Amino acid sequence: MAKDKLLLIDGNSIAFRSFFALHNSLSKFVNKNGLHTNAIFGFNKMLDSILEQYQPTAALVAFDAGKTTFRNGKFDNYKGGRSKTPPELSEQMPYLRELLTGYGIKSYELPNYEADDIIGTLAKEAEAQDYAVVVVTGDRDLTQLSSEKTIVAVTKKGVSEVEEYTPAYVEEKLGVTPKQIIDIKGLAGDTSDNYPGVTKVGEKTAIKLLKQFDSLENLYEHLDELKPSKMKEHLIEDRDNAFISKDLATIRRDAPIEISLDDVQYAGINEEYLREFYHQMNFKSFLSKLDQTATQDGVEAVKKEVVFNVLNKDNVEQLQSLKGEIDFYLEMLDKNYHLSDFTGFVIGNADNIWVSDDVELLNNSKIKAILEDPKIKINVFDSKRTYVGLHRLGIKLTAVNFDILLQSYLLDTNDNSNDLGQLAHEHDYDAIDTDDDVYGKGAKRAVPEQTELFNHLARKLAAINFLGKQLDQELVKNEQNNLYWDIELPLAIVLAKMEISGIKVDRNRLNQMQSEFTERLSEIETNIYNEAGEEFNLNSPKQLGVVLFEKLKLPIIKKTKTGYSTAVDVLEKLQGESPIIDNILNYRTLSKIKSTYVDGLLKVIHTTDEKVHTTYVQTLTQTGRLSSIDPNLQNIPVRIEEGRKIRQAFVPAREGWHILSSDYSQIELRVLAHITGDQNLQEAFKNGEDIHATTAVKIFGLKDASEVTPNIRRQAKAVNFGIVYGISDYGLSQNIGISRKDAKKFIETYFKEFPGVKKYIDESVQLAKEQGYVETIAHRRRYLPDINSSSFNLRSFAERTAMNTPIQGSAADIIKIAMIDMENELEKRNLKSRMLLQVHDELIFEVPDEEMTLMKELVPKVMDSAVKLDVPLKVGAAWGNTWYDAK
DNA sequence: AAATTCACG
């Protein structure tokens, strides 16, 4: 057995294979700089399995040097007509070199030569020195190198598995010897490398000929032995091509390489370099693999032990050392912190950590004083959650400093997690586990034994301590510190107060609606079953599809991934085909209202106060909007009267109070006018015009607003929406039911009439391509990793987002500022009125009657003066007995 | 857990 083993890898080929093996999940392999990493990931997998399998003593990865090689000199069109390497792959190539550096494997390329030639040359040299050689590639042509000492391992589908070509296996598989592979190529040519061979001769014919004549040269020497045939004519005619093709297919074994076997001895990985690289690539699995091998080798412990004290009522005095800036974390395992049990807490700083699983301790005057001290700055993870949790324990969290959940969200909305462990990992801090790891997922979630719990909590505190400062610096660097300190952090407390206030729900009203809906639904159900001639599950799109399109043979308008679409737009097109359609549409509407809103809301009313307490998710949306969950109070029906009645169940918490609702009018279009600087759009708003009518006049070339019919206005409104969403002719045509051509004309006219808008759209897409992100007026950022994608879909989506996000996001900034201002006003003026809900462009309050006169002036005033734009903000207000009546 | 549908801005 040879003592030395040389591993030679065809770099470009393996990169290419890896890239396409993981092409489906391309969008999942993106690091935080927007770099695609799928080929790197696949390459790494291949390396791991190959290194383990072959245990080489020397290794080299060969790359193609560039587009042109000596082969192009021999044949103009060599590799011509190849589609060019996708940019998502090209961008990964430099990082592959880094990966190899981490593995301690040299890479090499040689101008004018291909990777094959480097491999061929070095393999020859190694064989001469009695090495065993393994060549790894995705390209079968390299099997010509296989010999008694050289195995060619060709990757199978998944990249990390290979098929080993020994000379015997080549013969078995292809019916020729390794040497004859180039003769096949000479006769049959190669479509992918774009050289011709002999006309009408393919692989099968070539093999047959070679079995008889052994080599191309011998074949031509004995050509006269062949009976006259079409094939013989082709062979004679294409003689030159055949020899050129064979030459092109021949791997050089004498390339002028300036690297020797001594240079490629393999000494193992550079762990530190690799670790840093994995962080940069966001390769979690490889990172943990590194950790495992490190521990196994006893080189280094995975994580340092964390030191903490267990707090109890006898040692709380120790906390007196906590001054200035501290860290705190309150553990509530249930997602819904309005109801969750308390699992424990941890308090401390960089020097000392105290943990406990007894939250009653928090009400100890010593601890309470610290948490409520305005002079002690407290770093947390999720200030809103912490505020609400402590509030339930009778403690008022007063001076939050860093909230790493908020900070991290502002830095990058993509890489954000509500799990502290996961989030820490995103920021390269690894001395902590995720909650899923410690507590378990889903049904298995449970509190672990005390030591493990305390360890986890202590690690959480250490993570908060470490990350707060770091993230703060990153915010400053991004000019996002004002966004954090002046908007998001104060807003978290405002939202906490709104959630705690909750909104009262009239249970009786809902119960009454419940019986009405139950009755009406069962009636409609009976009708549908009669019309269908059978009973089925109406809530199942699948079963409904069978009834409509197979049994009743209605025309199929649209299909989904899994079957027939039965969505509203489809059903509406079928109206008139059968009376069953109207009934189904009715059923859908009513059952939606009943299940989601009537039954759904009844389930989440707190029995203690007859209120619902939503949770606003502050760190979720890609644009900066809030979201509302459990229950979602931002999608209570309003457009259809039957659903709108749900709002009658939202009532003030006390007698003699009313609901006040105040909303921005066309805030997104006003923001558009502001950030585009378009003179015409700005004029329209400054003159207080009906913006949809103005747009209608412009795009339909009307004399003035008097010519605008309701239908024309409706179309213009759709165009305005389209602009805000990042318009496409197709989208617009679908929305208002016109031809794509007409839609295109509308858009073109719009851009002519509002040239500032056109200019802005082009510029923001351009900017996104250059810097990788777009920004709102308050410097909220959204990274768009797909903006330079070669996939039309992904790129187009990113482009539309680049237009829409600054608009939707700036509108979100504005209402957030208004909410903070409003809460300040309520406090300053010592008002009893409470802000209860935010619905993106609308704020809802409950107001005692004696404050109504003031509030209905104050709220709009605060809202429209939240920021100063180049156009005025317009705010409307209405009030009534219930949310329904505040219209 | 994914897919479909539909409620909101």
Added chain:
DNA sequence: ACGTACGTGAATTTA
């Protein structure tokens, strides 16, 4: 030629 409007959450069925 490609195949799309932007941002969300909840209920339901199905695999």
